[in-house]
Amino acid sequence: MIMRKWLATASLWTGCMLAGCDGPQNYMQAGGPAAAKLASIGAFTLILFSLVSIVVLLLLLWVAVRRRGTLESHAPIDADGGQRWILVGGIAVPVAVLATVFVSSLQAMSHYPMSHQDGAAADIRVTGRQWWFNAEYLGHTVHGRVNSPTEIHIPVGRPVDIELVTRDVIHSFWIPKLHGKVDLxxxxxxxxxxxxxxPGVFSGECGEFCGAQHANMRLQVVAQSAEEFDRWLRDQRANAREPQTSSQKIGQQVFMSAACALCHTVRGTPALGQVGPDLTHVASRGHIAGGMLPNNRGTLTAWVSHAQELKPGSRMPDLPGLTGEQLIALSDYLQSLE
Structure with missing residues (x-):
């Protein structure tokens, strides 16, 4: 009976540990060279410390099995022998293990530096805010400024230099499958x-506690072929689409007359707010609410009307004064902004 409980407990713990080996942010499944190097260090460190833990557990088991008599019946511990065990097992071995890991980490950081070294201008400026990231594509403003909140697009196989700043508190830019953390x-x-x-979508998040909604400050990096990236960038430079249906036209009027236009920008319209994310092409993004919610009609309507219930403390206010018809029209308009 006792053995059966031990087996059940061991199976449960094993299942929990294996469940943590997969996921959208598993850094061991690297998607780029920097993350691959960090993953190799992580695997080496995990194996090394697992071996050390096994040795320690075996020594404890050996001591427990060989225990005889009582403390009073044993002879005093030899001072020289005891000190030798302490010096070797308690100081020399840990120092050697930690020094090995430290040197390996320094080599990885020097081979794949966090920042570019050639003095070239950054390609993207990522700004952290409570609680969302905004990506501004530098050098692409001739035909219109490109802002991509919560979603960063990059070309596959090409290094992208990102400048990291913050508008409020300390944040941390972290895409586990592409690189380590860097603070803003x-x-x-x-x-x-x-x-x-x-190609693929790489999930990330803020890696530094930054307030009540820190856990809901997320972002995605979308890696595309060069042709798809250039097409996306060209589309993002364009102004917002003009409303086509009567519902979309009513929705645009609701957007301009409500508080939306005071906080958000929709290029090509009088809405030039800088408080919240740029909504010029909001329908082309996979998520809203700082990466917290998937972008669809239901979540968009819920976010507009009850943002504080979904993400308390965010800068997005509730808009309870809108009627059902106005909400439908507003969501039609926003969903047309591709």
């Missing part, structure tokens, strides 16, 4: 270089 510190500009080796 008030008054400072940090850099990071990322590269994706294959």
């Amino acid at each position: 510190v008030p008054g400072m500009t940090n850099r990071i270089r990322i590269r994706a080796d294959e």
Whole structure:
């Protein structure tokens, strides 16, 4: 009976540990060269410390099995022998293990630096706010400014230099499958270089506690072929689409007359607010609410009307005064902004 309980407990713990080996932010499944190097260090460190833990557990088991008599019946511990065990097992071995890990980490950081070293201008400026990230594509403003809240698009196989700043508190830019964490510190500009080796969507989040909604400050990096990226960038430069249906036209009027236009920008319209995310092409994004919610009609309507219930403390206010018809029209308009 006791053995059966032990087996059940061991199976439960094993299942929990294996469940943590997969996921959208598993850094061991690297999508770029920097993350691959960090993953190799992580695997080496995990194996090394697992071996050390096994040795320690075996020594404890050996002591428990060989225990005889009582403490009073044993002879005093030999001072020289005891000190030798302490010096070797308690100081020399830990120092050697930690020094090995430290040197390996330094080598990885020097080979794949967090920031570019050639003095070239950054490709993207990522700004952290409570609680969302905004990506501004630098050098692409001739035909219109490109802002992409919560979603960063990059070309596959090409290093992308990102400038990191914050508008309020300390945040941390972290895409586990592409690179390590880099903090966004008030008054400072940090850099990071990322590269994706294959197309895909790489999930990330803020890695530094930044307030009540820190856990809901997320972002995605979309790696595309060069042709798809250029097409996306060209589409993002364009102004917002004009409303086509009567419902979309009513929705635009609701957007302009309500508080929306005071906080958000929709290029090509009088809405030039800078408080919230740019909504010029909001329908083309996979998520809203700082990456918290999937972008569809239901979540968009809920976010507009009850943002404080979904994400308390965010800068997005509730708009309870809108009627059902106005909400439907407003969501029609926003869903047309591709």
